[in-house]
Amino acid sequence: MTNALNRRGFLAAGAASAGALAAGSAKAANPFEPKEWGQFLGAGVDDEPYGTPSEYEAHVIRRNVPWLTADSVSSINFTPLADLEGFITPxxxxxxxxxxxxxxxxxxxxxxxxxxxxxxxxxxxxxxxxxxxxxxxxxxxxxxxxxxxxxxxxxxxxxxxxxxxxxxxxxxxxxxxxxxxxxxxxxxxxxxxxxxxxxxxxxxxxxxxxxxxxxxxxxxxxxxxxxxxxxxxxxxxxxxxxxxxxxxxxxxxxxxxxxxxxxxxxxxxxxxxxxxxxxMFTWVQDCNSVITRPSPEKPWLDRKGFHMISGLAWSGRGSVKGVDISLDGGNNWIPADLEGPVMPKCLTRFNLPFDWQGQEMLIQSRAYDDTGYVQPTFAQNRAVRGVNSIYHNNSVHTWHIKPDGRVENVQLV
Amino acid sequence: MGLTGLFAIGLATAVSAQDYQRPSVSGIGAVAQPEQIAAWDIDVRPDGLGLPVGKGTAEEGEELFADRCAQCHGDFGEGVDRWPVLTGGHDSLTEDRPEKTVGSYWPYSSTLFDYINRAMPYGDAKTLTPDEVYALSAYILAENEIVERDQELNQDNFAQIEMPNRANFFADDRAVSEAYTERCMSNCKAEAVNIVSAAPELDVTPEE
Incomplete structure (x- = not known):
């Protein structure tokens, strides 16, 4: 009984500070002190016949945008891309x-x-x-x-x-x-x-x-x-x-x-x-990409130094051939590394290591596929389609990295 | 004794790689019976194929619409809250905020019948009789001034209704009109880059 109470009390405190832990500023934590989980027994193999994620990952969930649709039944929710690794969606x-x-x-x-x-x-x-x-x-x-x-x-x-x-x-x-x-x-x-x-x-x-x-x-x-x-x-x-x-x-x-x-x-x-x-019959999902880290959900928050820029690219026409990354709003581009495996009509992860010294940046990814198609800019897409086509926006996307490491979704001219 | 018995069965059914013959797929699935197909085959095409026998007018559909549809779509198809607007919007497709309704946008009348019949009323789908679907379709089309209020729509004339925006649809041409192949790597911007919009300013992102 005492053990159970202790464990519950600890877990409640842990959940409250999970966000702080994720942000990397958990000053109160001391991993080197004795821990409950090092002293008391954990659950047996029969308590969870179908497994679930750690309670410390409770923020990794689908979310919806309530104002987007008339109700939540004929509607959509969104995959938390920033928290996912590799290319598979759980x-x-x-x-x-x-x-x-x-x-x-x-x-x-x-x-x-x-x-x-x-x-x-x-x-x-x-x-x-x-x-x-x-x-x-x-x-x-x-x-x-x-x-x-x-x-x-x-x-x-x-x-x-x-x-x-x-x-x-x-x-x-x-x-x-x-x-x-x-x-x-x-x-x-x-x-x-x-x-x-x-x-x-x-x-x-x-x-x-x-x-x-x-x-x-x-x-x-x-x-x-x-x-x-x-x-x-x-x-x-x-x-x-x-x-x-x-x-x-x-x-x-x-x-x-x-x-x-x-x-x-x-x-x-x-x-x-x-x-x-x-x-009509605009079936193919054209080549597209997004940087998932850094992103508004995964800011760099005063953490200067080494970072991995990471993201996902895909093409409904075939395989991703490569991804370029710009740090200056599309003026200059650096080829990123494809992590692999690279498969047709499949998400492909790309990475680029970067030493950040707190400078303001406009960071973009631009994918191209094995048909030679290169992901266009908003300006290119709008020139052909205007702004009312709703569907098939595959424009190069921009994150604004602020000097304090916060990340904002912006658009450029 | 048991072991010997099992072994004997194994020998009797063994097939060597040499003897193995890869079978083709057969004998899986049941032949669909005509009444099974009839129960499910509800789709309607622009050429009228699939329209069931039935009839209705806008006058007949008005009360039914008020009863079963107006809660979301409004008494005259004008839409409630964010539910779809079914009427009006004529000549709005080139405007800054186009209104894509049955009358202003939809290319075929058959789509209206097919959709109401399979998916409406929202939350109580596939409960309308053919006559009711004809009447509701007639009401929506009449409110869009595409048919007369007393005009009877039926399996013989429904597909002939001409929708005003029919000619403005064309097949995907992105392979030609959006064939982007240039991969500029340096000094790609002729002019300085400026931020023109930032999401936090709008403040419409859902909070935790």
Whole structure:
């Protein structure tokens, strides 16, 4: 009893100072004194059948922007990129965008139907799909609206909010080309309608060419079943294309000879230009990058000397070929190191060591991919699109490093 | 004795690498029955394929809209709070703050039927009859002055409705119009760099 009380008291104090610890200014801490955890026994192996992060990491969570949408059901939350390492997003931190809320689907009551212009329409249960030859692949998924709040100027002060509509996991599932062979898709079936089982009945038209190239029906991410927020028990994976097309809770694929022009490919997810015309079928997520450290969440706060500048780059067209970093607002650029592994349509980490002596800096990253495409500036994107296209903002982003080490989201001319 | 028995079974079913034949995928999944397909196949295309038999007018849809839709969209589709505005916004697409509504933006009428039928009312989806979806669609289209209030919309004429903004959509041309390939490395800025906006000034970032 005494032990338990002591332990609880210690943990409460620890949680209160967790923020200070993270900021590196925990003056009261003395790691060299005897500690509770060095004296009393910890929990056994039966107290936590499914593990959770340390309570000292409680600040590493998804967050949303309440004013962004009418309610929190048809809305989005953001991955805390600044706190993540490597290129994999833990399942519990994967961003979520739902149009009808997070559906809880009973796999026993769920089926995937494939019909339309086929020789043999088929229905698959989750167990059926798991019997088929499967593959596991690393891909990023990015909402088309990532960065969409920044078109008119710097707005949200944190890379979680400016770039956190992107995540990257290893998907396990069956290639759609396998399923299309099984149903015998007909030659005039050039389009596929994907439809979800959720309250939004999410539906998107996808060209058969893409379906046959690298699309999958996935039932697992990062080695375990999909989370409900990512479409449990099964979702569509459309590598490199905007996240909205990766239909979650997928229940139906209909093969047809023309696109359906669903609400999410006409009213939404079309890009209005300044002249009043609008681009449609803007599927590919172009090459993009963001420096995650330093960032507003990870300032340098009077810590002069050695730092690693670190961030993430990606391209829906292929592999990241390289990332350049500017410290002077884009006038001069230094090639960063790619950490690897570098995989197509997958997040790629980049790093650059830097000796900071307290100088004010305008720090940027600019990625380019193996097609030769170079990430553009806001000025370049706005010159073509204006400021009302909402989607597909992949402009070079700027962090303002202040002399005291604070970091602010800014835009430049 | 037990060990010997197991071993014998193992021998009987052993297949050497030489004899192994990789099977092709077959026999997995059930043939979709017509009634199963009919239960789920609800999509509607711009050419009218998928429109169910039914009919409705704006006059019939008005009360239903007030009852099931106006809470979010307003009595006339003008939108409540941040919920979608369905009407108005005509000729606003080139303005600084465009209003993208069914009337000002949507290219096809079929999309309206398809979306209402699958996703509306928000929170009570897939509960409307075909006649109700025709009537609600007619009401929204009439409020946008695209059809007459007494005009009956049905499976034969719905897809023929011409949407005003239809011609202003075009397929993704980024591969041509945004083919950025220049990777300048030094002295890239002709003029001095200035900060024109800073997020903290707006103060709209969510706090802990």
């Amino acid at each position: 399942n519990g931190l994967h961003f979520e965008r739902h149009h009808g809320g997070r559906a809880i689907v009973d796999p026993a009551e769920h089926r995937l139907m494939i019909h339309g212009l086929v020789d043999k329409p088929l229905v698959f249960s989750l167990d059926d799909l798991k019997r088929l030859p499967s593959i596991s692949r690393f891909y990023f998924i990015e909402c088309a609206a990532n960065g969409g709040m920044e078109w008119r100027g710097a707005q949200l002060n944190g890379c979680q909010f400016t770039h956190g509509m992107v995540s990257c996991v290893q998907y396990t599932g069956v290639k759609l080309s396998t399923l299309m062979e099984m149903v015998g898709a007909k030659p005039n079936g050039k389009w596929v309608l994907a439809e979800g089982a959720d309250a939004a009945g999410m539906n998107r038209s996808i060209p058969m060419e893409k379906i046959m190239d690298d699309c999958m029906i996935a039932w697992a991410q990062n080695g375990e079943a999909l989370r409900p927020g990512q479409g449990y028990p099964m979702r569509l994976v459309v590598p490199g294309f905007e996240g909205n097309m990766w239909v979650k809770w997928i229940r139906r694929l209909e093969i047809g000879d023309m696109p359906w022009f669903a609400r999410e490919e006409t009213s939404k997810y079309t890009d209005l230009l300044e002249d009043g015309r609008a681009r």
